[in-house]
Amino acid sequence: MQIQGNKPVVVSKQALQRMPYYLEYLKKLRARGVEFVSAPMIAQDLKLNEVQVRKDLAAVSSVGGRPKTGFSVPELLQNMESFLGYNDVNEAVLVGVGALGRALLSYKGFSNYGLKIIAAFDTDPSLYNTELRGTAIFPAERLTELCARLKIRIGIVTVPAGQAQAVCDMLVAGGVLAIWNFAPIHLNVPPNILAQNENMAASLAMLSKHLRQKLETETD
Amino acid sequence: MQIQGNKPVVVSKQALQRMPYYLEYLKKLRARGVEFVSAPMIAQDLKLNEVQVRKDLAAVSSVGGRPKTGFSVPELLQNMESFLGYNDVNEAVLVGVGALGRALLSYKGFSNYGLKIIAAFDTDPSLYNTELRGTAIFPAERLTELCARLKIRIGIVTVPAGQAQAVCDMLVAGGVLAIWNFAPIHLNVPPNILAQNENMAASLAMLSKHLRQKLETETD
DNA sequence: TAGATTGTTAATCGATTAACAATC
DNA sequence: TAGATTGTTAATCGATTAACAATC
Numbered sequence: 001m002q003i004q005g006n007k008p009v010v011v012s013k014q015a016l017q018r019m020p021y022y023l024e025y026l027k028k029l030r031a032r033g034v035e036f037v038s039a040p041m042i043a044q045d046l047k048l049n050e051v052q053v054r055k056d057l058a059a060v061s062s063v064g065g066r067p068k069t070g071f072s073v074p075e076l077l078q079n080m081e082s083f084l085g086y087n088d089v090n091e092a093v094l095v096g097v098g099a100l101g102r103a104l105l106s107y108k109g110f111s112n113y114g115l116k117i118i119a120a121f122d123t124d125p126s127l128y129n130t131e132l133r134g135t136a137i138f139p140a141e142r143l144t145e146l147c148a149r150l151k152i153r154i155g156i157v158t159v160p161a162g163q164a165q166a167v168c169d170m171l172v173a174g175g176v177l178a179i180w181n182f183a184p185i186h187l188n189v190p191p192n193i194l195a196q197n198e199n200m201a202a203s204l205a206m207l208s209k210h211l212r213q214k215l216e217t218e219t220d
Numbered sequence: 221m222q223i224q225g226n227k228p229v230v231v232s233k234q235a236l237q238r239m240p241y242y243l244e245y246l247k248k249l250r251a252r253g254v255e256f257v258s259a260p261m262i263a264q265d266l267k268l269n270e271v272q273v274r275k276d277l278a279a280v281s282s283v284g285g286r287p288k289t290g291f292s293v294p295e296l297l298q299n300m301e302s303f304l305g306y307n308d309v310n311e312a313v314l315v316g317v318g319a320l321g322r323a324l325l326s327y328k329g330f331s332n333y334g335l336k337i338i339a340a341f342d343t344d345p346s347l348y349n350t351e352l353r354g355t356a357i358f359p360a361e362r363l364t365e366l367c368a369r370l371k372i373r374i375g376i377v378t379v380p381a382g383q384a385q386a387v388c389d390m391l392v393a394g395g396v397l398a399i400w401n402f403a404p405i406h407l408n409v410p411p412n413i414l415a416q417n418e419n420m421a422a423s424l425a426m427l428s429k430h431l432r433q434k435l436e437t438e439t440d
Numbered sequence: 441t442a443g444a445t446t447g448t449t450a451a452t453c454g455a456t457t458a459a460c461a462a463t464c
Numbered sequence: 465t466a467g468a469t470t471g472t473t474a475a476t477c478g479a480t481t482a483a484c485a486a487t488c
Binding site (some may be wrong): 018084106154188201217 | 306
């Protein structure tokens with residue numbers, strides 16, 4: 001539950017996951033110079049239900065839309081960004097400098113989302129004391145110690161499945177509160193810690209199932 | 221709806237997304253030489269509800285578990301892999317050879333998931349006719365033509381948000397049936413085409429919200 | 441047999457969608 | 465005013481969880 005102004009706002013997990021799409025959509029409108037937008041319009045463009053959009057916006061907007069007019073685009077953008085916490089910066093460490101880890105380190109877009117990767121870790125000694133796009137790479141043994149010392153709250157796990165739980169435990173020991181896990185496994189974490197899975201295997205399962213159904217019905 | 225043997229099996233989207241976790245878990249058991257596993261045991265280790273696991277397994281297993289014993293690990297593994305379609309190979313193209321695109325091209329693990337990226341596309345001429353880990357890079361203009369010619373069914377979109385819809389349209393024009401979208405925007409696709417979003421911005425929203433709540437209650 | 445586990449039917453829970461009064 | 469749009473209460477839908485009989 002979150003308090004904005006006076007009203008207590010409860011946002012479902014699903015609603016929260018829709019917010020970034022609204023944000024990008026609003027940015028597109030702003031770029032076009034559009035000043036106002038209504039829930040039905042957003043619903044149409046994003047292929048969502050009108051009421052759903054109304055509720056989502058109501059949870060985010062500090063002001064409330066105006067009948068017939070809708071919401072002010074710049075204002076809603078501002079509200080959305082602060083709702084998503086993109087204005088505050090969260091410092092993170094990344095563990096596992098393989099192909100994916102390197103890609104995330106190289107990605108400049110995270111700064112727009114309030115995420116800053118300030119250190120990377122790996123077990124490959126040839127990487128120690130090197131830098132990747134300005135981020136230093138440390139030995140994995142120092143993970144817990146450095147997280148604690150730097151008061152890191154987010155850990156990004158891009159190691160192979162077999163090592164993910166061990167890395168997770170080290171992060172938790174170091175005081176990390178949220179883990180972004182790219183390994184296709186379930187992580188056991190203490191009750192107060194969030195393990196957010198970036199579930200690519202699940203996406204592939206969706207793709208594969210859809211394809212099979214399409215190709216099956218084709219041959220009927 | 222999917223027919224296995226005689227029984228029509230309906231699997232919810234959420235259930236499908238849990239399957240890869242079962243698969244990895246089963247692989248771990250196999251590596252340890254465990255021969256049988258029960259739903260309650262899986263539920264405990266993966267922190268899921270017992271009934272949920274029972275239902276998920278029932279949807280996948282060709283055989284049915286034995287009371288008191290549970291399921292045969294190798295058999296269940298086999299069933300799970302064929303259920304997820306990891307045995308057939310789906311050919312895909314990737315559009316956008318930036319940091320993320322490069323990471324996905326370099327990732328060897330996709331072969332385990334039945335995915336094979338056979339061509340990549342970009343608008344940067346300096347990349348044309350080069351290869352990345354054995355995958356040739358073509359000019360983006362040839363996207364539609366080559367998809368059609370090679371009968372590609374899956375398109376992976378790793379271009380910036382502003383170009384994602386245009387790329388999506390080209391893929392659809394080329395006959396692609398499923399799109400794996402890494403851009404943080406909603407893609408408009410025809411009714412029969414799947415747009416599967418890899419919603420990293422949504423994950424970041426979850427992390428950010430969790431963190432804010434933790435840090436707030438800490439200061440109470 | 442006793443007991444753990446299965447598979448399924450019924451109850452609950454949460455999110456989405458429909459209906460509608462309020463308002464600019 | 466008329467009509468589009470808002471915000472909210474009620475109904476619906478789908479997924480999760482509880483209860484329980486069947487079985488090895």
